Amino acid sequence: MKTIRLYYPLDNLQEELQDSAAAIGFFDGLHRGHQDVINEMIEIADEKGLKKAVMTFDPHPSVVLSPKKQRTTYLTPLDIKLEMLEGMGIDYCFIINFSSAFASLEPDYFVQEYLIDNKVKEVIAGFDFSYGRYGKGDIDALRAYDDFGTTAVAKLTTGDEKISTTKLREDLANCRLEEVNDALGRPFEVQGVVVQGEKRGRTIGFPTANVEPEYRYHLPAKGVYAVTLKLNNEDEIYKGVCNVGVKPTFHDNMSRVSIEVHLFDFNRSIYGENVTVYWHNFIREERKFSGIGELTAQIGKDKEKAVELLENL
16 A cells, blocks of 8 residues: 655645545544445445545644644554555555645645545545535535546444444443444454553452553543453464553552553563554443452452453454
């Protein structure tokens, strides 16, 4: 996959590009709704003999447009998103720098400079896609151009609600992990490196791997979860129970959230290893215990529950 970064003003036309069909959107999470847009693009590209392209943005537009609600954490950080897109067989990924200058562009300028000049012959986007200054451009405006075809993909719902990144973030914050995974079509995941921790777990019979995320992830709510973990240089998947939180039994004012995974039937030192944690089920909220004995008893129950929940994986 060829990755092409575009900064305003554009001064690096990609002469070697071939005609493409482009799916356009931010695509944080690459959830099932996003997959519908990208799969529609792939189908059109195959039918018309075009290269398969995705056009996305960095950073999230809210950093420029909504300072009170800006998103600086992601369900799928950019590097992870690129890995996933490459796995989907995408030929080109255009990454547009979403700056104040870019946000102020008139809609027609965006179309001429970013789409037509980059040889996009088919545009595929969600039904509510907007672009240009004040979001004045929309799908109907794109249909007015003869230089490319335009396809709008209908919203995807689960129950009565649209699958969206906003809803996914809300569900993660409210411990609705099963809904998150259903919308993603896969378990939520975080990549990180195993680092030294406080090593309390081993003293109470539950040694843990302290996972430091490699990117600015939007993490699940504080609590205990049934998870699996993969060492990125191995194929085997290990089952475990994970605590996301601030360890209130030991700390009164800790603000930095940690991810600690206790793996079942595992007795290896994996400090420095790059790993991926997959979240499968929410077990309970994090809480403060009266002492080590009460904490240890609860961790035992959490482990039993996680073993039960992960039995069929």
